[in-house]
Amino acid sequence: MKLYDSGRAPNPRRVRWVLAEKGVTDIEFVDIDILKGAHRTPEYLALVGVPSVPAFELKSGDVITESLAICRYLESVYPEPNLFGRTAEEIAVIEMWTRRAELLMANPLMMLVRHTHPALAVLEKQSPEEADKYRTAAERSFKLFERALASREFLAADRITIADIVAFIALDFSRMAKFKLPETVPHMLAWAERMRARPAVKAGL
Numbered sequence: 152m153k154l155y156d157s158g159r160a161p162n163p164r165r166v167r168w169v170l171a172e173k174g175v176t177d178i179e180f181v182d183i184d185i186l187k188g189a190h191r192t193p194e195y196l197a198l199v200g201v202p203s204v205p206a207f208e209l210k211s212g213d214v215i216t217e218s219l220a221i222c223r224y225l226e227s228v229y230p231e232p233n234l235f236g237r238t239a240e241e242i243a244v245i246e247m248w249t250r251r252a253e254l255l256m257a258n259p260l261m262m263l264v265r266h267t268h269p270a271l272a273v274l275e276k277q278s279p280e281e282a283d284k285y286r287t288a289a290e291r292s293f294k295l296f297e298r299a300l301a302s303r304e305f306l307a308a309d310r311i312t313i314a315d316i317v318a319f320i321a322l323d324f325s326r327m328a329k330f331k332l333p334e335t336v337p338h339m340l341a342w343a344e345r346m347r348a349r350p351a352v353k354a355g356l
């Protein structure tokens with residue numbers, strides 16, 4: 152199987168992180184330099200169908216895109232450790248937090264970086280006003296995450312789940328926009344430290 156990946160891009164990093172949590176190593180990584188437009192070549196588009204990473208090529212030759220769809224595929228093939236839930240209730244709660252992480256934290260923080268980091272000007276028509284809008288939107292969501300993390304170590308369960316991976320990767324990526332969690336969210340700060348201690352981060356993934 153092959154992962155079409157790209158350096159510091161956050162969405163492919165979700166897949167690399169899930170592979171690391173599950174200890175999967177028999178994957179070929181293909182670097183697609185999105186800053187040089189490698190995701191827009193006719194060859195890539197013919198294979199993948201959309202100009203984005205990640206893409207995951209199965210042994211059958213079929214290609215899956217959308218980072219969370221790829222992570223779900225990996226969960227089915229490599230069920231342990233469980234990242235998406237076991238019982239009906241757990242699955243629903245993890246899905247709820249993953250959606251919140253994606254919509255309320257990851258989307259605004261990723262857009263903040265796209266609108267501020269000079270290297271990303273090739274991908275985005277950058278605007279300081281848009282950057283401010285996304286920064287404010289992300290900060291507004293912190294109350295919700297802080298409240299959840301006051302009573303448990305991870306966002307959706309008593310163990311790491313895909314919701315934590317989605318949220319933390321966005322937060323880590325936002326350092327490229329010099330974004331930092333404020334001191335007013337101590338539980339989020341402690342959670343971020345726990346996430347930084349995970350094997351995926353230690354392995355530089």
Ligand SMILES: N[C@@H](CCC(=O)N[C@@H](CS)C(=O)NCC(=O)O)C(=O)O
Binds near residue numbers: 202205216217274
């Ligand atoms: N919803 C997609 C988003 C994929 C995406 O936007 N990937 C970014 C890299 S993190 C990309 O390929 N950007 C290329 C571009 O904006 O031209 C997913 O989760 O896989």
